[in-house]
Amino acid sequence: MRKITARVYRFDKEKDREAHFEEYTVEVNEGARVLHLLHAIHDTLDPTLSYRYCCGSGQCGSCAVRVNREPVLACMEEARDKITIEPLNLPVKKDLVVDLVPTLETIASLKPSDAQKMPKKSDIDAIKPLRDCIECLCCVSVCPAMDVIKFLGPTAMRQEMRLALDPRNIDDRITAAVQEGLFTCTSCQACWKVCPKEIEIPGKAIEKLRYFANKKGLTLPRHQEVAALVKETGRSVTRIEPTFMELMNADVIEPTGPVKATVGFFIGCMYNMRLPKTALDAIEVLRRNGIRVIIPKEQICCGSPLIRTGQLAFLDTLKKRNIDAFWNRHIDTVMTMCAGCGSTLKNDYKTPFVVMDINEVLTKYGIEPPERLPVRATYHDPCHLLRGQGIYDQPRQLIRQVVDLIDMPSICCGSGGGVKSGMPEEAAALGERRGEEIKKTGADIVISSCPFCEFHIAGHTDKPVKNITTLLLEGYKEKDRKTRTLTDPPGN
Amino acid sequence: MLADEVVDCHVLVIGSGGAGVRAAIEASQYGDTVLISKTIVGKGGCTTMAEGGYNAVLREQDSCGIHFEDTLKGGAYLNDPELVNILVKEAPLRMGDLIKWGAVFDFTENDEVAQRPFGGQQFPRTCYAGDRTGHEMMTTLVERLDSSNVSSLQEFTVLDLLKNGESVIGAIALDEKGNIVLLKADSTVLATGGGTKVYDISTNSSSGTGDGFAIGYRAGAELIDMEMIQFHPTGAVFPYDARGRLVTEAVRGEGGLLLNNICERFMKQYDPERMELSTRDVVARAIATEIQAGRGTKNGGVYLDVTHLPREQIETRLPVMLEQFLKFGVDIRNQPMEVAPTAHHIMGGLRITTECRTTLSGLFACGEVAGGVHGANRLGGNALAETQVFGKRAGEFAGKSEKRIKKVDSEQIKRKLAYIDAFLTGSENPAGVRTLLQQSMWQGAGIFRNATDLNKTLRIVNNLSLAPIRAESLRNLAECCIVRNMCLTASLICRSALIRKESRGAHLRVDIHQTHDAIHSPFLHTFMSPFREGIENIGGLA
Known part of the structure; x- marks a missing residue:
């Protein structure tokens, strides 16, 4: 047995004007989960503490709470000392119990029909990864879009994708998904990072639904303009001033001191054409810290704006051109400075070279200490x-x-x-x-x-x-x- | 606290697991249907936790006759053959419903529902969705429920059935805040699931507290075979708070081996033919015997090993097991699991006809709360099938039942109000009572039983059921009612176990010397109601 102290959110909407935290210290067994900590509080200290649970084994999705702000399943998360336990970011009924039902009711269902076709193994295999959802609503708790605009949320989109893939479904789920806010997702990835079942909703549902929407001509006009621009110019933004690549005279930038490493620089449309000054600052920092930088001129847009919006028609061409641009110069490490390009190259490409973000490069090889600034x-x-x-x-x-x-x-x-x-x-x-x-x-x-x-x-x-x-x-x-x-x- | 909330409907379904939701879907075709659930629909009950699979005859090489034979043999011939006949014939049809409604079961290369071997079956007939089969079914059923016109009352606790004379006319319940609600119905379906939470070590969800057995008994329904408790052979043993968590039979179905601490496949001593895939009663006793004999692991289990299987097979067929054990620091691809028996399923329950009618007019029962389908031991994969086959039947026959006069007798309500009001002035912590009950049941009414321990346990249970437990607030009333239901269910188990003076299936009386085997047993069902209790003999009552 060991002692654990936890701060627990308390709120009874019938009695309390506002929520408060209460601190409890209880004995729990070795390996106890947050749920067992809550049981101990309820059974030995305060029977009025309300929390929801059912299966106790990560299968029903009843017990999700936030521990130190992160949504988790109480029955699977190990109880640690000095944690803060709060309800999910949903309307609170009492203490840790939130109102799940209104959100659950918005999740679409398959309408039985005599016209339906039976699935094949390939359909089943495609649907299965989207089917593990236990509707705990951890994803809904962290979705930023849902806080500011009408959007049914990550798991509702997961379900739309699951229906869209199923030949037994006869409804138009794509149009429905668009109406439910498909294009409001910022692809921030918060939903799948907290998903206890690790369902990759942005990549496996939202971007795929946007691709289906694209095939139905439902892509937003602004997104179509971006795609047209990429197709025409190889870049996702227009030229309004001299670009970074134009400003760089050489395509190999030698460091001021000894060479610690050589990287190919994948500049990305934004730093190249909208924030070239920032990219020049980066070059200065890299030079000072022994990084030799090669900038192949053939590189173009990574395709992220197309992938995120489901416009995949000429994506493979972009990928090939970018990979060739670096690989033809025998570059084995490509550095990105744009987080979006980096994520795309790492997750959506199969590259023959290693991709590193500039923060990784600078910390890996170490930097000369700068002067501290008083801000x-x-x-x-x-x-x-x-x-x-x-x-x-x-x-x-x-x-x-x-x-x-x-x-x-x-x-x-x-x-x-x-x-x-x-x-x-x-x-x-x-x-x-x-x-x-x-x-x-x-x-x-x-x-x-x-x-x-x-x-x-x-x-x-x-x-x-x-x-x-x-x-x-x-x-x-x-x-x-x-x-x-x-x-x-x-x-x- | 007045009962001012009144719901009136044609069919009231109590319980929202696989059987309850299936019953509600079916009943809604015949009239206003209300589904009342202690939890959020789809999240409660044990169906959603069921991992392994659903038995259905789907192939030409298999037959309903063989499934029937396997089920009776597995059930030590205590099953009601008519119910088994319905189970095996209708399981494939109900599987068809699930598929039509969108269920995503694993498929074979030939685009057919895949099946795997399970214990005690001559043909691999267990359909599955990885090791989250029950969850897949529940998801499908809840989707189907959403497109029906069933009204759901979620997070309500049913206290008792309402009666008009000898007929059941609905139920009395508490909402989550502790307010009384009356529900009047022409027909009431009890689908409250099981109750092995009365044991210290159990696979059940928080709702497996035996409420339906207690509610049915108090209303005057007859229950059968309540001594028949299935101890699942493989439950987790650590960490302490996760003890009893189900480790699916699919692990053995996929080829998992049971080993003792000298790395011996000990099942060869107990059932050399079927080995790990023997029936659950046999495997559970074998594991318990190995542990008692000192051949267990440090944590008090035996090893269940899949490390010889291809990693991909473990990842795709047993993903939930892999994930759960990883959470507790064991990678089952490289390390053996440690397992020990855990209370899993109650084979006994309300006596039903093939139309799911109980001995009370107006009351139907289906799923784990009903008895007779599984006899003295349930085959893995037959429970999920049962939920669908008998859930559908209960809904259908309840739906087809005539309208009735629903005159609520105010004395009944007053008595119940007095019963719950007493909790508000009680003095004892219900959590303490619950813990004592669970530990006593595990010690005295577990796998190995004898009259002395059963009598002792029964005395403890009876005392606990009189404890003046306290509800701290109106919201805590339900908890008190549930603890009382657990006590009553536990007493039914002990009393039935004392009455059955033979060893059969899951029920092992070590104090009784017996010459007959199951098929030659002179005994049939034990039965228990407020009016009579005993055991049926071949050729008459004992």
């Missing part, structure tokens, strides 16, 4: 970096070398998944929420590592938004300034 920063985790590539520590390590870092919850800013172009109001609403979070931290500046996030958040906060490499470069400039002040004779 407090907060960091916005780009979805495609944190959840798309699992990169959490590296950017924080880099930032902390320059400034004090105040963390904030990792929530989507609204710029991904084609939402900024296709659903601008939703993107703005999510951007505003980020602005509020930034304000709460009291930070002077916002750091990120994704051109979409940086560009979008800048429109929703009064604090300066900077890329990590720009911050590092400022640290180096300050360092150089101080060194000069020390060595230069006064009055010169």
Whole structure:
């Protein structure tokens, strides 16, 4: 037996004006789960604590709660000391019990019909991965889109995809999915990262439904324009100023000191054409830290804006051109700076080379310590970096070398998944929420590592938004300034 | 606390597992149907936890006759043959319904529903969806329910049946806040599932508390064979709080081996022919014997090993097992599982006809709460089939029943109100009573039984059922009622186990020397109601 102390959310809507937390200390067995901790509280300390559970073995989806803000199944999550247990982000009935039914009722069902065709093994195999859902609604609890716009949510989309794949279904599920908010998903990946059954809803349901919607001519007009532009120019944005690639004279950039590593640089449309200055800052930082950078001129859009919006018609051409651009030059490590490109190259491509994000490159080979700057920063985790590539520590390590870092919850800013172009109001609403979070931290500046996030958040906060490499470069400039002040004779 | 909420319907279905939802779907074709559930529909009950499969004769090489024979033999010939006949004939039809409604069972290369071998069966006839078969069925049934016009009352606790004279005319229930609700119905279907939560170590969900047995008994229905408790051979043994969690028979169906601590396939001592795929009563006793003889593991189990199987087979056919054990630090692809018997299923229950009529007019029963289908031991895969076959029948015959006068006698309501009000002034912690009950039942009414221990356990159970348990608030009333139901169900088990003075199927009386085998037993069902109890003999009552 061991002692565990936990803070538990309490709220009785009939008695309490607002929710509060209560702290309990109980004895639990070795290996106890959060559910057993709740049982111990209920059985020995406070029988009025309400929580829901049923199977106790991860199969019914009744007991989902948030532990330290993360949705989990109480029956499967190990109980640890000093945890905070809260209900899912859904209307609370009492304490940890939330109202699941209204959401469950929106999930579509297969309508029996005599006209239906029986499935084949291949249909069954395609449907099965979408069928493990236990409707615990962890995904709904974390979906940012559902908070700001009408969207039935991740598991409803999973079900639409499951129906769309089934020959026994005779309804038009694609049009239904579009009406239910298919295009509101920002592809932030939060849903499948918390899914106890690890159902990859964004990739396996939402993007596939968008592909089916595309075949039915239901792609949003703005998304079609982007696809047309990629097809015509190889880039997802138009040229409005000299691009990064135009500004770089050489295609091999040598570091100032000894070479620690050589990488091919996959620049991406946004840094190339909208934020070239940021990319130039990155090059400065890489040069200073011994990274030789090769920039093949043949590279084009990675295809992410097409994949996320279900427009796959000429995707294979893009992939081939990009892979050839680097592989023909015998590059074995390709570095991305754009979180979206990085996630796409890592997850949607089969590359003969290794793909690394710039944060991984800089932390792997180590950086010269920059000068510390007297500002407090907060960091916005780009979805495609944190959840798309699992990169959490590296950017924080880099930032902390320059400034004090105040963390904030990792929530989507609204710029991904084609939402900024296709659903601008939703993107703005999510951007505003980020602005509020930034304000709460009291930070002077916002750091990120994704051109979409940086560009979008800048429109929703009064604090300066900077890329990590720009911050590092400022640290180096300050360092150089101080060194000069020390060595230069006064009055010169 | 007044009963001002009144629901009036044609058919009331109590319980939202596989049998209840199937019954409600069927009944709704005949009139207003209300489904009342202690949990959220689709999440409660044990169907959704059922892993292994659903037995149905689907191939030409197999036959209903063989399925019938396997079921009777597995059930030690205590089964009601007419019910078994219905089970084997209709299981394939009900499987057809599930497929038509969208169920995603595993298919063969020939695009047919795949089947695997299960214990005690001469043909591999267990249909499956990986090892989440019950979940697949429940998902399908709830989808079908959504497109019916059944009204669902979710997270309501039924306290008792309402009666008008000798007829059942509905039920009295509590909502989640502890308010009384009256439900009047022409026909009532009891589909509350099982009750092995009365044991300390059990596979059941939180709803397996035996409420239906207790509710049926109090209303005057007759129950049979309540001593017949199936101990599933393979339950998890650690961590402590996960003890008893089901490790599906599919593990052995896929080729898993049972080994003791000297790495011996000990089943060769107990059933050399069928080995690991012997019937559950035999395997459970074998494992318990090995552990008692000191050939168990450190954690008090035996090994169940699949490490010799291809990794892909484990990943695709047993994904839930893989995931659950990984959560507790065991990778079953590389390490053996540790398992021990766990209380799993109650074969006994309300006596029913082939039309699912109980001994009370207006009351139907189906699924685990009904008795007679499985005899003295249930074959793996027959319970899921039972939910569908008898769920459909209960719904159909309840639906076809005549309208009746539903005059609610206010004395009945007053008595029930007084019963629950007493909890508000009680003094004892119901959780403590529940724990004592579970431990006593495990110790004295488990796999190996004798009259001394059964009598002792019965005395403890009877005392516990008188404990002045306390409800801290109106919301805690349901919990108190459930603890009382558990006590009553436990007492029915002990009393029936004392009455059956023979060893048969899952019921083993170590204190009785016996010369007959199951097929030559002079005994039939034990029976129990508020009015009479005893055991049927071949040729008359004892």
